[in-house]
Amino acid sequence: MSDKTSLFQARLKTNADAVEACLTDVLSQAVQPDEIARPERLMAAMRHGVLNGGKRLRPFLVIETAAILGGDPQAALRVGAALECVHCYSLVHDDLPAMDDDALRRGQPTVHVAFDEASAILSGDSLLTLAFDIVASPETPLSDRQKTELVLALARASGIGGMAGGQALDLAAETSAPDEAAIVTLQAMKTGALIRFACEAGAILAGADPEKRRLLRTYGETIGRAFQLADDLLDLTADAQTMGKATGKDAERGKGTLVSLRGQPWAEAELARLVTVATSLLAPFGASADILIETARFVAERKS
Amino acid sequence: MSDKTSLFQARLKTNADAVEACLTDVLSQAVQPDEIARPERLMAAMRHGVLNGGKRLRPFLVIETAAILGGDPQAALRVGAALECVHCYSLVHDDLPAMDDDALRRGQPTVHVAFDEASAILSGDSLLTLAFDIVASPETPLSDRQKTELVLALARASGIGGMAGGQALDLAAETSAPDEAAIVTLQAMKTGALIRFACEAGAILAGADPEKRRLLRTYGETIGRAFQLADDLLDLTADAQTMGKATGKDAERGKGTLVSLRGQPWAEAELARLVTVATSLLAPFGASADILIETARFVAERKS
Numbered sequence: 153m154s155d156k157t158s159l160f161q162a163r164l165k166t167n168a169d170a171v172e173a174c175l176t177d178v179l180s181q182a183v184q185p186d187e188i189a190r191p192e193r194l195m196a197a198m199r200h201g202v203l204n205g206g207k208r209l210r211p212f213l214v215i216e217t218a219a220i221l222g223g224d225p226q227a228a229l230r231v232g233a234a235l236e237c238v239h240c241y242s243l244v245h246d247d248l249p250a251m252d253d254d255a256l257r258r259g260q261p262t263v264h265v266a267f268d269e270a271s272a273i274l275s276g277d278s279l280l281t282l283a284f285d286i287v288a289s290p291e292t293p294l295s296d297r298q299k300t301e302l303v304l305a306l307a308r309a310s311g312i313g314g315m316a317g318g319q320a321l322d323l324a325a326e327t328s329a330p331d332e333a334a335i336v337t338l339q340a341m342k343t344g345a346l347i348r349f350a351c352e353a354g355a356i357l358a359g360a361d362p363e364k365r366r367l368l369r370t371y372g373e374t375i376g377r378a379f380q381l382a383d384d385l386l387d388l389t390a391d392a393q394t395m396g397k398a399t400g401k402d403a404e405r406g407k408g409t410l411v412s413l414r415g416q417p418w419a420e421a422e423l424a425r426l427v428t429v430a431t432s433l434l435a436p437f438g439a440s441a442d443i444l445i446e447t448a449r450f451v452a453e454r455k456s
Numbered sequence: 457m458s459d460k461t462s463l464f465q466a467r468l469k470t471n472a473d474a475v476e477a478c479l480t481d482v483l484s485q486a487v488q489p490d491e492i493a494r495p496e497r498l499m500a501a502m503r504h505g506v507l508n509g510g511k512r513l514r515p516f517l518v519i520e521t522a523a524i525l526g527g528d529p530q531a532a533l534r535v536g537a538a539l540e541c542v543h544c545y546s547l548v549h550d551d552l553p554a555m556d557d558d559a560l561r562r563g564q565p566t567v568h569v570a571f572d573e574a575s576a577i578l579s580g581d582s583l584l585t586l587a588f589d590i591v592a593s594p595e596t597p598l599s600d601r602q603k604t605e606l607v608l609a610l611a612r613a614s615g616i617g618g619m620a621g622g623q624a625l626d627l628a629a630e631t632s633a634p635d636e637a638a639i640v641t642l643q644a645m646k647t648g649a650l651i652r653f654a655c656e657a658g659a660i661l662a663g664a665d666p667e668k669r670r671l672l673r674t675y676g677e678t679i680g681r682a683f684q685l686a687d688d689l690l691d692l693t694a695d696a697q698t699m700g701k702a703t704g705k706d707a708e709r710g711k712g713t714l715v716s717l718r719g720q721p722w723a724e725a726e727l728a729r730l731v732t733v734a735t736s737l738l739a740p741f742g743a744s745a746d747i748l749i750e751t752a753r754f755v756a757e758r759k760s
Contacts, residue, residue: 186609187617188645194616194624245581250573269554273577274624277549277584281615284588288608296600303607304592305490311585312498313491320498320578341492 160446167215168208174233175202178286197267197275198282201244202237204258209379210235210350213447217354217368220440227294227357231302234286235350238310241279244272246319280310294357301356309349318342326407335410343383344376351375364436371433371444378426378452381419384409386456388416423452464750471519472512478537479506482590501571501579502586505548506541508562513683514539514654517751521658521672524744531598531661535606538590539654542614545583548576550623584614598661605660613653622646630711639714640681647687648680655679668740675737675748682730682756685723688713690760692720727756 179199183190211232218228247254247262248269255265264272286292287302294302308314318341321330325338351372355365388411411419430448434441483503487494515536522532551558551566552573559569568576590596591606598606612618622645625634629642655676659669692715715723734752738745 183617184612186612187615187621188649189621189625189641190617191621191624191628193628194621198616241581245577248577250577270627271624273549273552273554274620277545277580278616278620280581280584281611281620284607285611285615288604288611296604299607300592300600300603303588303603307585307589307592308488308490311491311589312502312582313487313494316578316582316585317491317493317495317498320495320575321493323574324495324497337493345492 156446160443160450163443164207164212167212170229171208171211171232171236172203174229175236178233178282179203193267194271194275194278197263197271198279200266201263201275201279202240204260206258208232208236209451210239210346213347213350213372214353216443216447217351218358220437220444221355221358221360221364223354223358224293227292228354230286230292231353231357234283235306235346235353237279237283237286238306238315239346241276242315242319244276244279248272251319251323298357298359302353305349305352305356309345314341314345318345330408332410332413335408335413339380340373340376343380344373347376347379348372367433367436371430374426374430374433375448375451378423378430378448381410381423381426382452382454384411385416385419427452460750464747464754467747468511468516471516474533475512475515475536475540476507478533479540482537482586483507497571498575498579498582501567501575502583504570505567505579505583506544508564510562512536512540513755514543514650517651517654517676518657520747520751521655522662524741524748525659525662525664525668527658527662528597531596532658534590534596535657535661538587539610539650539657541583541587541590542610542619543650545580546619546623548580548583552576555623555627602661602663606657609653609656609660613649618645618649622649634712636714636717639712639717643684644677644680647684648677651680651683652676671737671740675734678730678734678737679752679755682727682734682752685714685727685730686756686758688715689720689723731756
């Protein structure tokens, strides 16, 4: 491992620990103002779906993007934690028998296996709701203008026109045979939208000017594509133990990916191209954005 | 029917039509800024779950509460529509096989029957997300302060400490045997929280002073209890055709209600008492609040 890589890994770990602490705190709190009671078993299901030692890449992007622009670190941490709640709710629901029907996630039983289907549905619903609670909460040190903007952007990235819509297209893709353009759209929705939001959220909460915000948003789109392409490659080449979840499922389900359409050599060249694009988008930010260049490389080259 | 009752019914209908038009508009729009695409089948499942001719009681409460205090009618309509999206998402998810397993809702096949389970899960998720989108949207003429307050209050009424938590307790109640206090808590969460939010939202969006806000919130809690008590009575006495959904399910599932614990005569007396309490809470608002007194009576006396 190069020095740069090990420094990046250390930073990823530091951030993940901070996010884990924030999420643990939020998911362990007693009943809050305007709440009536917090049923313990449902809280436990929410914790099971969230506190699983993930890499916390999306919060990492919020935190580091905000840091480059001088955003408040506590606000970035909380917005990152909110985003992670959305990401984790989507995994809990996607794993359900009526969706991808997965029993294993990061080497642990999925929520509907460890608890039951109703708890998986309701804990997902509650995590999605909690995300908006965290953004709007008085504990998040942002202006009402910023909170409103973040709520709207998060809703659009997560809902019918973003992640949830992407999952619907992904399920449909098992029986249709989407062409390349359709795959690009569904992947931009299913995984791209939240990664783009992560980078744009950092810009929003740091009060960035429109041009910087646009660059970071495009950076997010670019590494979102790289993330998905790396994921498709890993599904083809990695084993279940390394990934902590079932692999080879795309082919088994007859689901086309860009890798299956264009081949592995193309995918590897495309990944390198996307890292170059991401790097060039960061040029105006100078050396302070080096961490985001490392992130692009990490996303493209990750092995799990 | 008395004059007062028929006037109330006409006002309920006028409001429901306005809410229906607003929801139809929101659920028919093309892709919005920050969205990538809107998959048509998922949009259709969302419309199926929402545009079903409901009474729209919760939006009615937002609109009429706001009107008494001079709130912006368009803002009230949109916040009411957002709240209805939350209510309808909860019905779509509650009807799922893993939850209440209902095939019929307002005389129509439920979403997982008309579409499929994955579409029901994802359309519910998308409706919940859309609710926060509608509140935060630039099309909702409110200050960022009001939007932030509404997002937070809606999240707390809907999530782990409100409606979703209440549904988890309700499912658990089928196998435990909750005492009266536990039933009161679960009902306050499952149905009470959104009705309370409806009334408080009217106060928030009209910029009411804290005392008026507190009174309307307590009014909401009071009619929320009446609503659930009337529902439990109807489940016992009405037939499926009148209700447009399966009845007698509480007893069949061995689920205790206040009616089964305390008996029908007590429940009828309690309903009358709750209407009196609701009426007295409205005294400081004068004649302009007569519509909310009628609403309390309607909620307590409804036959479907």
